[in-house]
Amino acid sequence: MLNKLVAVFACLGFAAQAGAEVQFDQNIDVKSVIEQAKSSDVKAPYPYYGPHRVRYSRDCRNFSYSGGYAQSSERVYLQSTEYIEDCRFVPAPPPPPPTPPQPNPNGPKPPKPGKPDNPGHPKAADAKDYNPGYPGYNQPGFPAYPGNDGPHGNYSYSGHYGNQQGTWYCHERAGQTFRSTAQMNVPARQMYPWESETFEVCQEADRQGFDIKRSPYRYSVDRDGMYDVTYNLTPTYRTPTAPDSNGLNATAFAFRDGKFFLNVSDRWTSEYAGEKVMVKVELIKDGFLFFNSSQGEKEFTFDTAGSYELAFAEGDLTKTKDYVDTSSDLRGPKKFFVKWGFRRIGSVSTNEYVKKGDTDKITK
Numbered sequence: 001m002l003n004k005l006v007a008v009f010a011c012l013g014f015a016a017q018a019g020a021e022v023q024f025d026q027n028i029d030v031k032s033v034i035e036q037a038k039s040s041d042v043k044a045p046y047p048y049y050g051p052h053r054v055r056y057s058r059d060c061r062n063f064s065y066s067g068g069y070a071q072s073s074e075r076v077y078l079q080s081t082e083y084i085e086d087c088r089f090v091p092a093p094p095p096p097p098p099t100p101p102q103p104n105p106n107g108p109k110p111p112k113p114g115k116p117d118n119p120g121h122p123k124a125a126d127a128k129d130y131n132p133g134y135p136g137y138n139q140p141g142f143p144a145y146p147g148n149d150g151p152h153g154n155y156s157y158s159g160h161y162g163n164q165q166g167t168w169y170c171h172e173r174a175g176q177t178f179r180s181t182a183q184m185n186v187p188a189r190q191m192y193p194w195e196s197e198t199f200e201v202c203q204e205a206d207r208q209g210f211d212i213k214r215s216p217y218r219y220s221v222d223r224d225g226m227y228d229v230t231y232n233l234t235p236t237y238r239t240p241t242a243p244d245s246n247g248l249n250a251t252a253f254a255f256r257d258g259k260f261f262l263n264v265s266d267r268w269t270s271e272y273a274g275e276k277v278m279v280k281v282e283l284i285k286d287g288f289l290f291f292n293s294s295q296g297e298k299e300f301t302f303d304t305a306g307s308y309e310l311a312f313a314e315g316d317l318t319k320t321k322d323y324v325d326t327s328s329d330l331r332g333p334k335k336f337f338v339k340w341g342f343r344r345i346g347s348v349s350t351n352e353y354v355k356k357g358d359t360d361k362i363t364k
Helices: 002-017 030-038 124-130
Strands: 053-056 058-065 076-091 155-161 164-186 197-204 207-214 217-224 228-238 248-256 259-266 276-285 293-303 307-312 335-345 354-358
Touching: 058 076, 058 164, 076 155, 076 197, 164 197, 164 207, 197 228, 207 217, 248 335, 248 354, 259 276, 259 335, 276 307, 293 307
Parallel strands: 164 228
Antiparallel strands: 053 076, 058 197, 076 164, 155 164, 197 207, 217 228, 248 259, 259 307, 276 293, 276 335, 335 354
16 A cells, blocks of 8 residues: 555656646546656656666685594684665767768869760769768867767666666675674594595575585584574485595506406405405507507406406407407507406495506507
8 A cells, every 4th residue: 555655646746747737636537647747748867777786795615524523613704795786877879960061162173084075073982082071071070979988887788778778887886794603513424535525604695505515425404593503414314425436456467378467456445345346448459659459348346355356368358349350460569558447336335437547558
């Protein structure tokens, strides 16, 4: 109801400026008053001010942990500032009227000589060359477009206000600032040596939010406090994470007795006890420059142990789509290397495949 009364009084005010005739001792026809105000020639002076747009800065802090013991973070301070945009609209000026032609004080330019059967005559382009009064001639005092040196804010952009085209000149001013603090507590839980956790707390306007960026656990989060906030985390269940890419490493690659041998060490024997690991090798014949050729691949599966030995001959390998038959290669001794990787099989980690790269090159 209050909004309706404000709208009525606003309409009456515009109507008074527009010369609309209103009898206050009679019933007021609001619709008629509005129509009279619309048809009036009275225009509001510029600049026009657009609605304020407000944004808030975002302040974030990260908490990172490794190891499964109970941990409490230090209390961090956050703040978010309000920025209010003030804009002023300047309508685009109309283009200047063309300058009327002025008489040439030196008299008319003599016609150019033409051919005997075709007398010369001046052309419009020639008239512009010599007539200072010709429209567009760059003479001193030629009127410039108004508004070129208009007001400038921190930034501006072209736009419109109602049905008018023009430029919005804007700047931001700082408003109020919101401040808070945050701390988090996490209890003891099982964490493998290669795992870590990252949590994030952010302040934006008067709101503080908490987010789990990386963790093998799902937590229930208890928030305590309004402006000095403490987050108490309770693990609910665990999900497998990616295996440590440095868990397996090649220690030797050799050729003897007609076979290739790749030796691999495993640094997480106790953590993966009772599980298995798959190691895949692809034998590559070293070629000229980058023209290497695949000789096939093979997978080996082992119970988790401290080290693994992979032995294979060329005939043991499964040919892939990248296989190249090099039996007709009559060069001397050939060099070989292995592309290899592994996959953990079990519940400790996800079963994603980890590429380890290439071994050193050896001569067969």
